[in-house]
Each structure stands twice: as C-alpha cells, then as structure tokens.
Amino acid sequence: MSILIQQATILTMKDTDAPFTGDIRVEGDRITQIAEHILPQPQDEIIDGRNKVAMPGLINAHQHTPMSLLRGFSDDLKLMDWLERKMLPAEARMNPEDIYWGAKLSIAEMIRSGTTAFADMYIHMNEIAEAVKQTGMRASLTRGMVFLEDDGGRRLQEAIDLVERWSGAAEGRITTMYGPHSPYTCPVEPLREVIALAVTEDIPLHIHLAETKEEVMKIRERYGMTPTEYLEEAGMFEQAHVLLAHGVHLNRRDIGRLKGMRGGVAHNPVSNLKLGCGIAPITEMLAQGINVGIGTDGAGSATTVDMFEEIKAATWLQKLDYGDPTRLPAKDVLSMATRGSASLLGLQNEVGILEVGHKADLILIDLAKPHLQPVHEVESLLAYSVNGADVDTTIVNGQILMRGRKLLTIDEDELYREVKVRAKRIVEGI
Ligand SMILES: N[C@@H](CCSC[C@H]1O[C@@H](n2cnc3c(=O)[nH]cnc32)[C@H](O)[C@@H]1O)C(=O)O
Ligand SMILES: [Zn+2]
Numbered sequence: 422m423s424i425l426i427q428q429a430t431i432l433t434m435k436d437t438d439a440p441f442t443g444d445i446r447v448e449g450d451r452i453t454q455i456a457e458h459i460l461p462q463p464q465d466e467i468i469d470g471r472n473k474v475a476m477p478g479l480i481n482a483h484q485h486t487p488m489s490l491l492r493g494f495s496d497d498l499k500l501m502d503w504l505e506r507k508m509l510p511a512e513a514r515m516n517p518e519d520i521y522w523g524a525k526l527s528i529a530e531m532i533r534s535g536t537t538a539f540a541d542m543y544i545h546m547n548e549i550a551e552a553v554k555q556t557g558m559r560a561s562l563t564r565g566m567v568f569l570e571d572d573g574g575r576r577l578q579e580a581i582d583l584v585e586r587w588s589g590a591a592e593g594r595i596t597t598m599y600g601p602h603s604p605y606t607c608p609v610e611p612l613r614e615v616i617a618l619a620v621t622e623d624i625p626l627h628i629h630l631a632e633t634k635e636e637v638m639k640i641r642e643r644y645g646m647t648p649t650e651y652l653e654e655a656g657m658f659e660q661a662h663v664l665l666a667h668g669v670h671l672n673r674r675d676i677g678r679l680k681g682m683r684g685g686v687a688h689n690p691v692s693n694l695k696l697g698c699g700i701a702p703i704t705e706m707l708a709q710g711i712n713v714g715i716g717t718d719g720a721g722s723a724t725t726v727d728m729f730e731e732i733k734a735a736t737w738l739q740k741l742d743y744g745d746p747t748r749l750p751a752k753d754v755l756s757m758a759t760r761g762s763a764s765l766l767g768l769q770n771e772v773g774i775l776e777v778g779h780k781a782d783l784i785l786i787d788l789a790k791p792h793l794q795p796v797h798e799v800e801s802l803l804a805y806s807v808n809g810a811d812v813d814t815t816i817v818n819g820q821i822l823m824r825g826r827k828l829l830t831i832d833e834d835e836l837y838r839e840v841k842v843r844a845k846r847i848v849e850g851i
Contacts, residue, residue, distance in 0.1 A: 422819065423448045425461055429470025429785065432799055433775040434477050434759050440799045445475055447781040450592065450819040455777055466821075472789045473813060474799055476755075477775055478537025478782040479728040480762035482687035483627075483666040483716025485543050485565075486552075487515065487523030489530065490844045491721035495851075500633050500696045500722075507851060508721055512544070514847050521548035522839045527726055528556045529831050534727040534809025537782040537817045540664060540687070540716065540766055542600045542627050546583045554591040556830045557820045559782060561766045562587060563600035563627040568611040577615070584624055594818055596767065598664065603629035604648040605639050612655045625662040625684060625767055628652070631675070632667040633698050649675035658682045664765045666716065668706070669699045676702065676709055685712030685765055688757070690734035691725065692718035700742045703735070703757075704749055714762030715754075727809035732758050736804060751804035785814040 424447040432440045433455070446454040446465070461467060488508070495507035515523070520543070531539060538559035541549055546564045553560045564580040584597045599619045601607040607615075607628075619626045631637060631648045640648045649671055657663055663684040671679075679686070688703050703713050715735055717726040732754050739748040763773025772782045788796060792806055815823040822830050 423462060423465050424468060424781075424816070424819070424821070425459060425465040426468045426470045426475055426785070429473050429475040430788075430796075430799055431455065431775065432474055432476040432803070434756060435774050435776065440474075444470075445775065445783070447816065447819050450780055452775060452777055452779055452781050452783075455775060468785070468814065468824075470785060473785045473787055474803065475775065475783055475785055476803070477759045477773055478784045478815065478817065479535050479758045480714065480766065480768075480773065481531060481536050481539035481716050481726065481728055482664065482714035482762040482765045483689055483718055484527065484539045484541045484726065485719030485721070486527035486539070486541050486549060487520045487543055487545075488719030488721035489526040489726070490515070490519065490523040490840065490847060491719075492724050494721070494844075494848050496695075496724070500698065501635060503696065503722070510851050511847050515545070517545045517548045519843045519847060520545040521552050522836070522843055524549040524552040525556065525831065525836055526840050527720060528552055528558050529828060529833065529836060530720075530726050532556070532558070532815045532822045532828060532831070533812065533826070534729065535784040535786070535812035535815060536726070536728050537784065537815060538763075538766060538768065538772060540598070540627060542602075542666075546579070547586070550583075550587045550590065550595055553595055557594075557817050557822045559594045559772070559780075559817055561596045561598055561625075561627075561768075563598040565600045565602045566611075566615070567602045567606040568608060569606055577611070580615075581618075584622065588624075592818060598625040598627040600627045603632075603636070604651050605636050609651075609655055612652075612657075616656050616661060619661045625664060626657065627664040628657075628666065630665045630668050631670040632693075633696075634670055637670045647672065647675055649678050653678050662767055666718070667693065667698070667701065669693055669701045671702060671706075676705055676711070679706070679711050680709050682711070684767075685714065685761070687714050687716040687762070687765055688735055689716045689718040689723065689731070690738050691731055692723040694734060694738070695724070696722055700738045704739050704743070707753070712761055712764045713757055714765040715758045716762070728758055729808045732804055751798070751800040754804050755800060781819040782817050784812050784816070786811050787813040
C-alpha cells in the first residue's frame, strides 16, 4: 500500500529544515519520498494536505495506559494517598480483560490527539500488547515491578516472559523494557538483579525517579542518599539504557550524575502539576546534554493523555519557574515531544523526524480553525495553540489509524460500552 500526502506544510523536525510546502510518499511501513512535488502513482491513496501541517507523530514517553479506567475517580489527593488508598486497591480488582479495554481507551485517546508511540509500564502486559497489536500503535512495553514482598519471583518472571514473547512483535511495532517501579518500591538486591538482566540482554530499563519530596526524604532515611545516588550506587547508569520518569527533585549533583547516561528523562508536567509534585529542572538537564522527552503519566493522575497539553505545560512551567519567557522555546519543546521521546524509547533511528527511510509515523493537523489562523510561525502554533482535537490524520508504520477524525482500527461504540461497565465495577466502594 502507498500513500501520497499532497501540498502539506511539512515540519520534519530536523535541525536543518524550516517548514516548507510539499508532498510525502509512504510505501509499506516507511517514508520513501519527501519533495516539493511527487508524481502520483495509480496505487497511491491520496491525502489532501492543503491547510494542514504534516509532522512526526508525538511520542508519549511515560504511560500507564489502563489507568484511563480510573480517570477522574480520585482527584485532588497527595501522591502517596492517591496511590496507596485509591490506585492500588482499584488495580488489584482489574482483571486481564479490564486491562485490555483500559489500554484500548488510552490508545484511542492517543491516536485522536496525535500520538503515534508510547512507553507503558503496567501489569497484565500480554493484554496491553494485544491492544497495541490490534490497533496498529507503536509501543515500548514494561511490566512494572514493585518488590515490597516475596512473590516467589512471579513479577520478574512475568517481566522476562513479556520481553521474550513480545520484543519485535506486531511487525516490529512492539519493543520492551524492564521496569523496576521506583527507588522506594525496589530494595537494592532485586534492583541489581534487574539491572544485570537488562545489561546482559541489552534491554532498556524504565523506572520512576524523584517524583516527590516525600520520596527524597524516604530514600534519605533508608539509605542516606538521594534517589538518583541510590540508582547510581546500584549500577543503573553504567551500561544500561534507562528511561527515568519524572526527575522532579534532582539537585545539581544529581543532574551531574545523569550526564553521559544512555537514555534520559521523561518529563510529565501535567501529572506533576496536578499532584503538586514540583517543577522538574529540565532546561538544566538539557543544558548538561541529558536527553529529555515528554510523557503524560497515566490518565489516573494527569486525567488526559493529550500530548499537546503536556507541550504547553512543559514550556509554561520553565518560563514561570525562571521568570524568563525565553526558556524552552516552541521548537525545543516540540523536539522534546518527538525526537527526545524517540531517543528515550531507543527508536531515534526509526521515528521522531520525517526522513526518507524512517518509519512512517506521522500526523496531519488541520489549520483551518479560528484558533490556528493566521499562520506566522508554524512551530509557535503547534506549541501554544494546537490541541489534540485539531489532529486530522494519524499514521503509524504506514497504516492510517485515523482519517478525517474517524478511527479506523477501533470500534468506539463497543469501546465505550465495555469501559463504562468495567470502570464502575472496579471503583465500587473504594
Ligand atoms: N502494582 C504492581 C506494579 C505496577 S507498575 C505501574 C504502577 O505505577 C503506578 N503509578 C502510576 N502513576 C504513578 C506515579 O505518578 N508515581 C508512582 N507510581 C505511579 C500505578 O498505579 C501502577 O501500580 C506490582 O505489584 O508490582
Ligand atoms: Zn508513572
């Protein structure tokens, strides 16, 4: 199958390219041509790109997709109360089918708001993988592991099974990571064991880090160090590629410890704002050459997984924090949500920019709207004015998943029916 997008405003996100008007051809799962004019072929599915921006799909670098079922059910609580009193009891009631439908709900929201890949950390990962496979999305999947009780190695075994069964599956759309949940839920012995496994198999790691002040205090009491030092002492940054979620409470020395690491930090500004966690020092990390991407965290905390909301929040917070509107300009924050996140998922040679030979993961944004006119600077509109509902078309791996705002791989009526019944049962009485 081939697709020809004609006369779109193309934003490749490569440093050297300014936005220009042109055509894009997709053949199979890859971009095969980008030029001012491309001759149509009889087999081409033609997409009119006029009044639309074509850009790389956004990449959500930190998600717990099935938490969409818990959206809006326990807002306005402190993180530890929210997690321990609400989320964990609700999660204990989720069966594998619930996880499948919750993941699908998040995926539908992501496709509708221009996300083409995500990194997920959760439980019952086979069901999430099935949802990814069926919907055509791209994902890096992680079985999150809390090591607070002896489970006879069950969690670790599930993580190993996920990596064995799903790495490279669904035409290569699925990759995997190992996921020790956080410094405060992972004692040093199992942590070292998981790191060793990740290094031996060359599988990345995905972990929460320094999300709250309470976490920093807890780790200082337990081990006499910062959460970042704790991970460094365990050997996490020596060889493994690591996706660190949050990194809100990092001091200057912590940031120094991350310099030169493989992987980087997923910034989740809306979740951090809503849980009152603080503002991650991401412009300092960027200045130190640390790679930073953007994620949403689960919809249980952020309540939305629209990456355009995160883009706005990320840049506003840096400007506010430093009292300096020149911080994190439009181009840089868009780069974080595309190229930065792609690197966190280890996919920087495949996605994150529009480039011939790369996988065809791209979105079209409709500019024929009052809030998106006139067009002075495309990047400014994308960072400050666009929202997820302005995305017209979403393409992943050369397959059109949404066209003219209609989802092509998900039956939405069925989805909402399933979600309604399941969500009610899960939260009853909690
Ligand atoms: N409970 C599992 C681990 C699940 S991994 C994903 C976990 O991360 C939790 N989670 C979601 N958002 C956050 C956050 O912001 N900080 C810390 N944990 C979170 C989520 O509720 C879920 O339990 C076990 O027994 O091993
Ligand atoms: Zn999280």
